[in-house]
Each structure stands twice: as structure tokens, then as C-alpha cells.
Amino acid sequence: MPPFDVPEGDPFGPHNLPYGVFSIPGSRDRSDRTVGVRLGDHVLDAGAAAHALGSPYASLLARPSLNPLLAAGRTAWSDVRRALTAWVTVPSHREVLEPLFHPLSSVTLHLPFEVADYVDFYASENHARNVGQIFRPDAADSLTPNWKHLPIGYHGRSGTVVVSGTDVVRPSGQRKAPADPAPVFGPSVRLDIEAEVGFVVGVPSELGSPVALGDFREHVFGLCLLNDWSARDIQAWEYVPLGPFLGKSFATSVSAWITPLDALEEARVAPPERTGPLLPYLDDTADDRDEPGGYDLRISVAVNGHVVSEPPFSTMYWTAAQQLAHLTVNGASLRTGDLYGSGTVSGPTELERGSLLELTWNGSEPLELPDGKRAFLEDGDVVTLSAWAPGPDGVRVGLGEVTGRVVGKDV
Amino acid sequence: MPPFDVPEGDPFGPHNLPYGVFSIPGSRDRSDRTVGVRLGDHVLDAGAAAHALGSPYASLLARPSLNPLLAAGRTAWSDVRRALTAWVTVPSHREVLEPLFHPLSSVTLHLPFEVADYVDFYASENHARNVGQIFRPDAADSLTPNWKHLPIGYHGRSGTVVVSGTDVVRPSGQRKAPADPAPVFGPSVRLDIEAEVGFVVGVPSELGSPVALGDFREHVFGLCLLNDWSARDIQAWEYVPLGPFLGKSFATSVSAWITPLDALEEARVAPPERTGPLLPYLDDTADDRDEPGGYDLRISVAVNGHVVSEPPFSTMYWTAAQQLAHLTVNGASLRTGDLYGSGTVSGPTELERGSLLELTWNGSEPLELPDGKRAFLEDGDVVTLSAWAPGPDGVRVGLGEVTGRVVGKDV
Incomplete structure (x- = not known):
């Protein structure tokens, strides 16, 4: 009963x-x-x-x-x-x-906690390579020179982190295609999702004192699913030289349920093999570390109930422990309620990509959904991320879903 | 008495x-x-x-x-x-x-208020041109194509905003000069200051509802001096493609005193003439707006008590009202305690530059101080920003100073 x-x-x-x-x-x-x-x-x-x-x-x-x-x-x-x-x-x-x-x-x-600072990373090699190929097709390497040396991240807007179920108002802003003579203003026409995992900091740290790789579990309480909604057209015009701003600050949705790390012991896996050298503060390959730093989370991305992708979190190059060590290595302090996103989770195959940018190859190959084609999101579209992880005795550990409906400015 | x-x-x-x-x-x-x-x-x-x-x-x-x-x-x-x-x-x-x-x-x-989100802008044309010439000497234009169309900004770390007088621990991190084969880790060797003015938001706004240019005074309570400490070597290696992160997240100092806008009525001035077209949401040149959007604040930058620069805030291309309108035009909400920095204030002449990066032209022309040469900051250096504005009857309005001493990691 x-x-x-x-x-x-x-x-x-x-x-x-x-x-x-x-x-x-x-x-x-x-x-x-x-x-x-x-x-x-x-x-x-x-x-x-x-x-x-x-x-x-x-x-x-x-x-x-x-x-x-x-x-x-x-x-x-x-x-x-x-x-x-x-x-x-x-x-x-x-x-x-x-x-x-x-x-x-x-x-x-x-919203289950008061968000202090929000940081978003860029830790999936597949995602970073896809984005590099889309935006810098002529570059010799699709990764920037720093990518294998540090988990690239930036601060987002913690005041616009919203709980699953909150409508997302389509943002307006400036956009300018390279051939346009001047920017135009209006609602974004390239509204996208980013399927991510968010990590929730519990225990603070002192200003000036980095948090070592091995102290991850002393500070991080648990994780959630996170959709870092992105307006690709606004982002493309604004982001050089200081990074994404209005293209991502209008809404970041998190699941209503925070899964404690203690519920995910059976989901711990080794991260992918490192193909570049790691500085000591990021080196999780040392002999005396027997704790795997990755998590085997199987994410599912659905648009209007139709699954369009199944990104595997186990493929992330940088782990959450490495991200925390990097975030604090300059002495930056942690506060209770700090949230950091993994970055878009994309696996190696086409149906494992965590953004429409990659799934439609910048809109050039629209998805065929039961209710029509999608290059980017349309008003009324409902996006739902869900996930599960291996648990004890073969039982799955469910993560709370994160869902949101896109609404036009005047709807 | x-x-x-x-x-x-x-x-x-x-x-x-x-x-x-x-x-x-x-x-x-x-x-x-x-x-x-x-x-x-x-x-x-x-x-x-x-x-x-x-x-x-x-x-x-x-x-x-x-x-x-x-x-x-x-x-x-x-x-x-x-x-x-x-x-x-x-x-x-x-x-x-x-x-x-x-x-x-x-x-x-x-610290006089609880900082919600912290955003930093890049609104001085002189500063942006200096930085462009230093880092992109071969570019046709020292400004990026978007610079005259929008006030470029990014989110910083609100948890490391500290009050004047707080020691600043020299951050460690990765740096890599272009000729180096790999990044090295250690204390920053190019620690810099950024002389800025910070604006403090009082009245929140709703998610999905932009704040119009004319509503600036309904939301912003007052201003402070702000030193956005910057590790140029860490920043240079990390910032492509997602912007500054650890190079700036270790400390941002604000003055202990918040000057209400109401004390600065006599300091209001017209911003510099716009040399590019403005989209309507940023257009403060319309005939029906008779309120000047700039502030005549005379800043002074001292290292160990020796004045090295006097940046004039009246030269800022983008005003605080334009920054607020831009920050919210995508529907991002405001919270009480949101703080946004103007960006480094640099005037047109050499002795009006608001960073050592510019004052020493990336270290190539060290400053001669009474206690020796300075390319960037050394341990023990004390940096103090102070400022005044014209007040009623010719009396000055003093802004609270913001000061901080650089300490080595093991000092």
C-alpha cells in the first residue's frame, strides 16, 4: 500500500x-x-x-x-x-x-535551495569538438589550446536559476549574422537547450584556501539535472571577448529533486582516459587515488514528449571533483548553495548530443519530430530532461526531471 | 564641535x-x-x-x-x-x-550589503581600445565589432566581493605564454587592478520583464568604488572562448560606503557623443530625455600612497542606465543587492588609465614609484582608489575609498 x-x-x-x-x-x-x-x-x-x-x-x-x-x-x-x-x-x-x-x-x-554563485563548465570533449567544428570549421584543432589543460568555465546568473516546471520566456536581444550590416533587435530565433548535470555545494570554504581534488565529497552534497537554456543568436554576437552573457542569463532550469551523492555510490565510474598531461592539482590519475571520479548517469532529452537524444554523463572528460578543484585553485571561496553545471553532456554518437545546436548541426539538419521539423525551439515546445543511474542490486536510481515550456513574449 | x-x-x-x-x-x-x-x-x-x-x-x-x-x-x-x-x-x-x-x-x-549577482561591464572606450591595441596589435580596429552596439559585460563571482581593507591573497593558477610548450602552475606574476565604479540595485524586477532606460533610478540605489583585481596571466590563458573566470574570481573589493544617487545630482553630466547607432532600448539621445546619464566622478588610483592615475568617470561611453537596460533586456530579473561594475575607467591620456596593464603597456613601460619600478603588483603593495564628485555650492561629494593590500600565499 x-x-x-x-x-x-x-x-x-x-x-x-x-x-x-x-x-x-x-x-x-x-x-x-x-x-x-x-x-x-x-x-x-x-x-x-x-x-x-x-x-x-x-x-x-x-x-x-x-x-x-x-x-x-x-x-x-x-x-x-x-x-x-x-x-x-x-x-x-x-x-x-x-x-x-x-x-x-x-x-x-x-527551487530547493538558495543559489549562491552559479558557474557553468564546458567539460564534454564531444560537445566542445562539435561546437568547434560548427563555429571554427577551418581551425586545425576543434578544441581551443587550453581545453585539455583546464576545465573551462564561466560564471552565470544565479538569480535566474528556476525550478523545473517554470515557463521560459523567449528572450529578446541583439543578433547579427556576419553578412548583416548592423545588428537587429527582437526575440531570439535560435533558442536552444543544454542538457547538463548540476552539482550543489554544501560546505563553504575560506577565501584564499583552495579545495583539493580529494575533498570533493566534503563540500558537494549532491546533484541535479540542469537545462542551461541558450539563445544562440544573442550569444554569437555578444560573446567575444568576455564570454556568454545575455544569451544564457534569462533562465537556467534545475530539477526539483537533489540526489545526494550517497545515493550514487554504484554509479561511480572512471572518467575517460586522459589524452593530455594534467597539472598536479587536477591529476586524478595518481596511484594513490582509487576512487573513480565520474558518474554513470543516463540522460534523456525529450521535446514535446519525443526523445531526441540520450547523452551519457560517463563520457565527460572533466569530473565534478576536478571542476571544484579548478574553481577554487585561485583561492576563490565556496558558499553553501553554490551551483555548478557540468556543461552540455554530449556522447560520441549523433543521438547522444545534448543541444539542438549539435543535434541539428547549427540548424542545417532539422530534427523530424511527430509535430514537425525543429531546427531550434518554437513557442509552446516543452523540453524535458530525465535521467537514471545504476543503483544497488540492479535497481535504477532516478534523477528528478527538469522540464520547461517555451512561451513567446506576449503569450 | x-x-x-x-x-x-x-x-x-x-x-x-x-x-x-x-x-x-x-x-x-x-x-x-x-x-x-x-x-x-x-x-x-x-x-x-x-x-x-x-x-x-x-x-x-x-x-x-x-x-x-x-x-x-x-x-x-x-x-x-x-x-x-x-x-x-x-x-x-x-x-x-x-x-x-x-x-x-x-x-x-x-561589506555593506549582501551581494546577489555581480556583473562586470567593459564600458570605457579608452580602456577597450588600449586593451585591443595591446592584445590584438594587428587588428584593423582595436574595438570588437559589437563594442559600439552594446555594453559588453559578463557575470563575476559575487561570493568573493569583499569590503575595502580586506587583504587580497595573490592567486595561483595556470599560465602559458604563447612560446611556452605547456602551461605552468604558480602564483600570478601579472597581478593588476581595475579602477571601476559599482552600481547597487535596490528594487528587484520580475523574470521576463526588461527594465527600461528611464527606470534606472527606480531600481538603482547608489554607487561605490570597486577594484576588480585581475591576474592577467591566468586570464590570458583561460579566457577563450568563454571569458574571464579564475583571473578575476579571487577578489573584487568595494568601498565600505555606498553613495546614494540622490547625493550626486550635481555630478550628472551628458555621456560622450555616440559615434555609432543605438538600438531603441539603449538610445539615450532621444529628444524627450532631458536627464543626463553620465556621472562626473574624479577617481584617483594610488599604489603605496603614490598617485599613479586619475581616471575620469565622465568619459565612459556606456552609462549605468544603459548597462541596466541591456542587462535585463532578455528578461533577466534583478534582485536586491545585485551589483554591477562599470568596467575599468580610463580617460584619453596616459595618466588617466585605470589599470596597470594600460599604465605600463602590458608591463613594457614600468611605473617609476618612490619605492621602485612596478610592471604589475608586488606582495605588500597597497592599492587605494578614492574619488570625489561635484556637489552643491561647489562643495565636493567624497566617495568612500576602496583599499587592499596584496599578500603572498604564505605571508
Whole structure:
């Protein structure tokens, strides 16, 4: 019987237990939101559960955002997860907890944490090579000279990170094709997606003190799916010399559920073989490191319910641990709620590309969808990223989906 | 008699009244901080003053950050300023207020607001042309093709914005000269300053709704001095194709005092003549706009107390209002505490350049300082930006200085 008896093999069974923030109908303001944990197609009011069972974690969980839990650190993360696992599996708790479960369909899911800084990387070699071939077809190497030496990244706009389900208003801006005499202004005509994985920082670090590769798990709580919506025409005209700005700052969607790293132990894999030398602070090939730094996440990209791509996260050249080490090597500090995106995930084959830019080869080879051709996104299109990872005993670990509908400016 | 009898002509007289956040000796944590207003060389505990005088503004001012005041909006900003002006000038308040003043030398000044997103622009034509000539000497035009069409900008790291007086740890990172076979890792050897003005957003805007040029004053509360410390060697190797990242994310220093726009009415000037066409959302030359968009701020850059440059802010090609209109034209929302930098301020002459990169022409013409030559900054160097603006009746409006000392990693 729901909520406890999740069907065998359900990717949101008690082996998963991702965290989110929800409110129930009738809630008025932010203070009515609270931390929830997903089990099957229900959400457990985790703060109320902790309170009802006399757990010391109520103070971390009866909150309108995940930030207090994120800040609490790895020992607390493990303890809370162990407690939650017991609560949802030990039969004696059923009577107390049952009223604290809500059907997913009855609640509103909110942005699960307060985003501090948002950084986006560019860590898929397949993606970087595709983009290089599209935009610099005459270059001797499709990768820039720095690509194999450091995980290239840049800061994005944390104030426009939105939760899955939020409509995305088509951005307006300047665009200019090389042959145009002057830029024109109007709604983007090359609106794209970027299928990514986002990593959520829990434990801060001090200004001036880099975070070593091996300390990744002490600082990063978990991950989410992330769609870094991109207006390719705005981006192309603005990005030299200081990088993407308005082409990406209008919306970045994240899944409502944050999957703790502890739920992904069975998904850890070695990253691809390094084909370039690594400076010591990025070197994860040293003999004394036996922990694989990659994650085997199988992503699926759907437009209007039609799957157009299945990017494999295991192919990312740079790992999340390397990205964190690089991000802080200059002494930049971390704050609770920092979010960093992996960069578009693209595998080696055509049907594993994580952006329409690559899937349609800059619009020259439109996708054939059941409802017509797509070079880039049209108003009304709904984009959904979903994913799963290998879990214990062959069961999948589901990641929360991230979805968004494109709306025209005056729709 | 101090604190009330500020000498005539003092740039921090009752015509100025910038806002900051301070604590007194013996304070323990953040909750002991409170909003202060500077008068001469004293700071008034503004929250306590409001409380003592029965003012309704105590709830905005008795706070550990300026954010509640910033969020309150233009009418409240004007009302509070009018009240403060009365408090420090009407003799009958002296007895009540005198104990609420503290000598500046006795207090600790803190980061005055919680920084939401931080954006940095590139709005000085002289600076952009100098940089273009240094890095792209063979280019036909020292400006990129987009420069005269839009205010180029990018997002920086808001978590490493620090208050004046904070030491700046020399960042380490990768650098690679074109002739080097591979990048090397180590402390930056080309550490630089960027003399800028920072604008502080008070009133938020909604996602999907651009802020028009004419609404600048409804959203922006005031300005500060800003030093966007830059590691030129790290930046040069990393910045293609996605822009500056670690070369600038280790520290951005802001002055402890935020000068309200209302104190700078006499400093408003027309921006330089536009030498390129402007799209309507950026066009501040229309006949029905009689409000000049520039500010006449005279900046001074000193290294170890020796003035090396006096950049004039009035020469900036793009105004703060244009930057705000551009930043939001794609629908990006604003939050209270958003900060945006003007970009390095450089005037047309050699002694008006706002970075060592330009002052030493990429290190090839070192500065002669009393304590030796400087191509870039050395450990122990103290950089101080100060500025003033024309005020009422010929009196200057002083801006709070921003200072910082460079320290080696192991110093």
C-alpha cells in the first residue's frame, strides 16, 4: 500500500530518497515551504517526520530551503540519510509517518535551495569538438589550446536559476549574422537547450584556501539535472571577448529533486582516459587515488514528449571533483548553495548530443519530430530532461526531471 | 564641535551622507552590525538614531546590512535621506544624537550589503581600445565589432566581493605564454587592478520583464568604488572562448560606503557623443530625455600612497542606465543587492588609465614609484582608489575609498 510499498524496481524507492522543498495547497508564503523527501510518487514531510519521531534533525529539515542541511556537512548528511532510510523502511514507523506523506501530484515543488554563485563548465570533449567544428570549421584543432589543460568555465546568473516546471520566456536581444550590416533587435530565433548535470555545494570554504581534488565529497552534497537554456543568436554576437552573457542569463532550469551523492555510490565510474598531461592539482590519475571520479548517469532529452537524444554523463572528460578543484585553485571561496553545471553532456554518437545546436548541426539538419521539423525551439515546445543511474542490486536510481515550456513574449 | 560641526567644504558633510554597515569594539557576530551614516570622520548609528527620534525608519536601519533599505524603493530612499539630513543639521537633535556617533577610527566597517549577482561591464572606450591595441596589435580596429552596439559585460563571482581593507591573497593558477610548450602552475606574476565604479540595485524586477532606460533610478540605489583585481596571466590563458573566470574570481573589493544617487545630482553630466547607432532600448539621445546619464566622478588610483592615475568617470561611453537596460533586456530579473561594475575607467591620456596593464603597456613601460619600478603588483603593495564628485555650492561629494593590500600565499 502506498506510500510505503513502492513497487519493486521503482527508481525512487528507499535506495534513492532525493531531497526537495514543497508546499501543500493553501500555503501562503515562503515560510510554509518545507523539506520533502521523495519516495515513489509521494513526498514525505521530512521536518514533520523528524519532529514526530523525536529526531534531532528536525532543525535541519523543517526549513523552507535545503540550505541548513547543505551547510551541515558530510557527517550530518550521512546521519540524516541513514535516519530517513530507517523511517521509510522500518514497519513500526508506518502509523506515525503515513499522514506526513503527500501524493506528488498534490504538492507544489519549489527551487530547493538558495543559489549562491552559479558557474557553468564546458567539460564534454564531444560537445566542445562539435561546437568547434560548427563555429571554427577551418581551425586545425576543434578544441581551443587550453581545453585539455583546464576545465573551462564561466560564471552565470544565479538569480535566474528556476525550478523545473517554470515557463521560459523567449528572450529578446541583439543578433547579427556576419553578412548583416548592423545588428537587429527582437526575440531570439535560435533558442536552444543544454542538457547538463548540476552539482550543489554544501560546505563553504575560506577565501584564499583552495579545495583539493580529494575533498570533493566534503563540500558537494549532491546533484541535479540542469537545462542551461541558450539563445544562440544573442550569444554569437555578444560573446567575444568576455564570454556568454545575455544569451544564457534569462533562465537556467534545475530539477526539483537533489540526489545526494550517497545515493550514487554504484554509479561511480572512471572518467575517460586522459589524452593530455594534467597539472598536479587536477591529476586524478595518481596511484594513490582509487576512487573513480565520474558518474554513470543516463540522460534523456525529450521535446514535446519525443526523445531526441540520450547523452551519457560517463563520457565527460572533466569530473565534478576536478571542476571544484579548478574553481577554487585561485583561492576563490565556496558558499553553501553554490551551483555548478557540468556543461552540455554530449556522447560520441549523433543521438547522444545534448543541444539542438549539435543535434541539428547549427540548424542545417532539422530534427523530424511527430509535430514537425525543429531546427531550434518554437513557442509552446516543452523540453524535458530525465535521467537514471545504476543503483544497488540492479535497481535504477532516478534523477528528478527538469522540464520547461517555451512561451513567446506576449503569450 | 565634532561630530556635528564638520569643517566647511568637507567632502563628507551633511550634503553627502553615504551609507555603510559597522560594528563597535566588543561586537561578537553579524547580528551586532548595524547601518551607519558617515558625517565627516564620524559614523552615526542610523538605526539607533531613528529609534531615539521616534522615526518610522528604524526598522529599515537597525539591520546588519543595507538590503532592507535597498529593497524599500525610491520613495523610502528619499524620505530616509531627508530625515537623516534633518537629524544631523537641526540643532535641537544634538543632545539626543551625540552619543550615537562613533569616531570612524573606532569602528569596523563591513561589506555593506549582501551581494546577489555581480556583473562586470567593459564600458570605457579608452580602456577597450588600449586593451585591443595591446592584445590584438594587428587588428584593423582595436574595438570588437559589437563594442559600439552594446555594453559588453559578463557575470563575476559575487561570493568573493569583499569590503575595502580586506587583504587580497595573490592567486595561483595556470599560465602559458604563447612560446611556452605547456602551461605552468604558480602564483600570478601579472597581478593588476581595475579602477571601476559599482552600481547597487535596490528594487528587484520580475523574470521576463526588461527594465527600461528611464527606470534606472527606480531600481538603482547608489554607487561605490570597486577594484576588480585581475591576474592577467591566468586570464590570458583561460579566457577563450568563454571569458574571464579564475583571473578575476579571487577578489573584487568595494568601498565600505555606498553613495546614494540622490547625493550626486550635481555630478550628472551628458555621456560622450555616440559615434555609432543605438538600438531603441539603449538610445539615450532621444529628444524627450532631458536627464543626463553620465556621472562626473574624479577617481584617483594610488599604489603605496603614490598617485599613479586619475581616471575620469565622465568619459565612459556606456552609462549605468544603459548597462541596466541591456542587462535585463532578455528578461533577466534583478534582485536586491545585485551589483554591477562599470568596467575599468580610463580617460584619453596616459595618466588617466585605470589599470596597470594600460599604465605600463602590458608591463613594457614600468611605473617609476618612490619605492621602485612596478610592471604589475608586488606582495605588500597597497592599492587605494578614492574619488570625489561635484556637489552643491561647489562643495565636493567624497566617495568612500576602496583599499587592499596584496599578500603572498604564505605571508
